Amino acid sequence: MNEPSYEQFFANFSNYTRMKIIIALADGPLSVNELTEQIGDEQSNVSHHLKQMAHCSLVDVKREGKKRIYSLNEKTVKPMLAMAQEHVFGSCTNCAGDCRSCAEGVR
Amino acid sequence: MNEPSYEQFFANFSNYTRMKIIIALADGPLSVNELTEQIGDEQSNVSHHLKQMAHCSLVDVKREGKKRIYSLNEKTVKPMLAMAQEHVFGSCTNCAGDCRSCAEGVR
């Protein structure tokens, strides 16, 4: 069996739009339009990201009339976020409770 | 207090070279040269990545003569990897135990 490419999995969490999607879905399932409105992004962009995330099983889709309702894979995603939060606020000495410093490039 | 930018934190895990660094360091601390040899990458590239990772407190550095010994922040990184593994092998229906499919672009 081959080594899976974890970096690809993690890439799902490393983009602002996708993070907004995740955080929005953390409160419950949403349609694409609802998502689009909540995060203030373009519908087609949201769809593109959802496709990627669905492919990696981070979100799940259900048809409902003409809508598609997306929901989080909570088993994976919520603990993931919790760990990130713990690190950023607890372990990252540079962040010190306000991780904008981690948002800046470093080079 | 501001929302930290989790996506930046996760970006540390979303690159192949950085993943190789992490996996190499999982077995114990290494100098830059040792890392460079183990993962077959260029010294300056490894250094660049280490800088980023150190900034986000994912690795720690100690001087030792002219060498610098890097070690993992195990508290954060190892559970993170474990969760990724669990997802990829356990929850990701597309991956089915061999996640090269997640490595391919999806569009």
Place this chain on the structure above:
DNA sequence: AAAACATATGAATGAACCATCATATGAACA
């Protein structure tokens, strides 16, 4: 079946990122 609505898809542009090269810094030792 046509119209309206909801979402997905493909192509294209612009931005961000990464690897590389050249070189700088700093430490040890002759």
Place this chain on the structure above:
DNA sequence: TGTTCATATGATGGTTCATTCATATGTTTT
């Protein structure tokens, strides 16, 4: 103190990625 070793840094070019636009698909409603 000059040389070698170990690592860091800055700039650059190439590639990948994200967003946008235009359009297609599919579903419901009339």
